[in-house]
Amino acid sequence: MAKYLLLKHYRGAPAAVNDVPMDRWTPEELAAHVRYMNDFAARLEETGELVEHQALRPEGTFVRGDGEGRPPVTDGPFAETKDLIAGWTVIDVDSYERALELAGELSAAPGAGGEPINEWLEVRPFLTCLPTVIE
Amino acid sequence: MNEALLRELVPVVIGVLVRRGADFASAEDAVQEALVEAVRGGAGESPRDPKGWLVTVAWRKFLDAARAETSRRLREIRVESEPAPGPGEAADDTLRLYFLCAHPSLTPASAVALTLRAVGGLTTRQIARAYLVPEATMAQRISRAKRSVSGVRFDQAGDVATVLRVLYLVFNEGYSGDVDLADEAIRLTRQLAAMTRHEEVAGLLALMLLHHARRAARTAPDGSLVPLAEQDRGRWDTRLIAEGVDVLQAALARDRLGEFQAQAAVAALHADARSAQETDWVQIVEWYDELVRLTGSPVARLNRAVAVGEADGARAGLAALAELDPALPRYTAVAAYLRERDGDPAAAARLYAEAARQAASLPERDHLTRQAARLNARLRASS
Numbered sequence: 001m002a003k004y005l006l007l008k009h010y011r012g013a014p015a016a017v018n019d020v021p022m023d024r025w026t027p028e029e030l031a032a033h034v035r036y037m038n039d040f041a042a043r044l045e046e047t048g049e050l051v052e053h054q055a056l057r058p059e060g061t062f063v064r065g066d067g068e069g070r071p072p073v074t075d076g077p078f079a080e081t082k083d084l085i086a087g088w089t090v091i092d093v094d095s096y097e098r099a100l101e102l103a104g105e106l107s108a109a110p111g112a113g114g115e116p117i118n119e120w121l122e123v124r125p126f127l128t129c130l131p132t133v134i135e
Numbered sequence: 136m137n138e139a140l141l142r143e144l145v146p147v148v149i150g151v152l153v154r155r156g157a158d159f160a161s162a163e164d165a166v167q168e169a170l171v172e173a174v175r176g177g178a179g180e181s182p183r184d185p186k187g188w189l190v191t192v193a194w195r196k197f198l199d200a201a202r203a204e205t206s207r208r209l210r211e212i213r214v215e216s217e218p219a220p221g222p223g224e225a226a227d228d229t230l231r232l233y234f235l236c237a238h239p240s241l242t243p244a245s246a247v248a249l250t251l252r253a254v255g256g257l258t259t260r261q262i263a264r265a266y267l268v269p270e271a272t273m274a275q276r277i278s279r280a281k282r283s284v285s286g287v288r289f290d291q292a293g294d295v296a297t298v299l300r301v302l303y304l305v306f307n308e309g310y311s312g313d314v315d316l317a318d319e320a321i322r323l324t325r326q327l328a329a330m331t332r333h334e335e336v337a338g339l340l341a342l343m344l345l346h347h348a349r350r351a352a353r354t355a356p357d358g359s360l361v362p363l364a365e366q367d368r369g370r371w372d373t374r375l376i377a378e379g380v381d382v383l384q385a386a387l388a389r390d391r392l393g394e395f396q397a398q399a400a401v402a403a404l405h406a407d408a409r410s411a412q413e414t415d416w417v418q419i420v421e422w423y424d425e426l427v428r429l430t431g432s433p434v435a436r437l438n439r440a441v442a443v444g445e446a447d448g449a450r451a452g453l454a455a456l457a458e459l460d461p462a463l464p465r466y467t468a469v470a471a472y473l474r475e476r477d478g479d480p481a482a483a484a485r486l487y488a489e490a491a492r493q494a495a496s497l498p499e500r501d502h503l504t505r506q507a508a509r510l511n512a513r514l515r516a517s518s
Contacts, residue, residue, distance in 0.1 A: 001244040001266065001308070048245070048276025051268050092268050094242045128496040129267075 003051060003092050004099040006106055007122040010058055012083030016119035020112035029112060036109045044091060044102070055087035099123055140185060141173055143326075145256030148189045150228020153289050157197050159235065160281040163253050165197035170256060229254070230330045234293025237301040238284045245280035246301045252277055255323055261314045295333045299395065302327070306343050317347055328382070337386035338396030344379030345402035348372040360502040364411040376406045397426040401438075416446035433463050441469055449476035467493055468503055475510065484510035
């Protein structure tokens, strides 16, 4: 078993096949999308493969330390220039192929016109905590 | 009640319930519930007959559940008064449970989870924590696995090899939590070895014992990996090594070699060397030759290349490595190691850094990064 992160970008990924912003979808299209996402998560839980499913708000701030006794420095948000993460799903699956298959399903959530968005998702393997015992 | 003792009884009691006519999935649920009750103290301090107590409570739980579900099912269940099986039958039942939980129709992850619950007697929460997934996910994985094997006859003989693969996974891919999965894998393999005279069961048990013996020496206090050659051999557990060697020798004497026996033989040769320099690398290469012959596994070939590098020099190791696919996991790490031994620290540093980027685990990545840093520091100092 291995854990993978399926990463969804607001910005920074190549354009989706069905690339219409959500605010131009009809209410029915939005509802269908939400339903699809909920069903996807429920199905993953049912197969025993779901670890977590999270969405992020779009605003973000860069922060860094600025020396002892000084408040941290903040900057940004860097509008329109930076990669922007929208959310993620963590799965625990038997193979890389299965991770790709699930990412494909998630990417195909319905969007404008009820057609699959087919957006680009990033699939990232987790580093495990422990090495295999047998060298 | 003693939790370790209770957990040993889990497969036996599931067996009793199945013999009385319960289906495996319901029997397994009922025994888990009885176990929870026992741990909560429902059985008092220590009943004189823990097994009898567990059978009674589990059977009651099963009947309650069956009644709640449907009264029709009850008619198919044989009478409660059927005598409990003798020790021989109990061992057979436990063995059948191993086969059922490792059934080939299950994915490895499902087989591991089901084995830990039905044979190991762990709770779903303990298993979920051990594999760092939510309890709900693990519960689904287990109930799905139970559904998958619901059509399998309980008394059907299984394949020992599939059981061994599951136990090997439990041993080798343990994570965290309050359960020591390596200990648990050894306990389950030991129990299996007591029930069957299969050479490879003994081989796997020996392999686990010999590796477990080095566990304390394998990690530094800061959590970093200590490679075999640098381990403090005084910290190896000589009792486990002696047991592992005994188990292995008895298995090898039966002259039916298998991959786990061959791997254990390599581990035994390492355990036998008082210092890294005294390691019998020539014999280790021979065992890897056997392993390659038995399995054809590319991982065995990669390990063989390392052993050849020690036995016949880094040049020979690199030549053996050159025949392998560079996409193999740890190929680059092995290449880095052999390059350094061959006197090319610049190439080795570059390869170690690359290997760190490819590493699948944090401790491994950190170890490889330290190797690259060590060589780079030396290169800077000499330039």
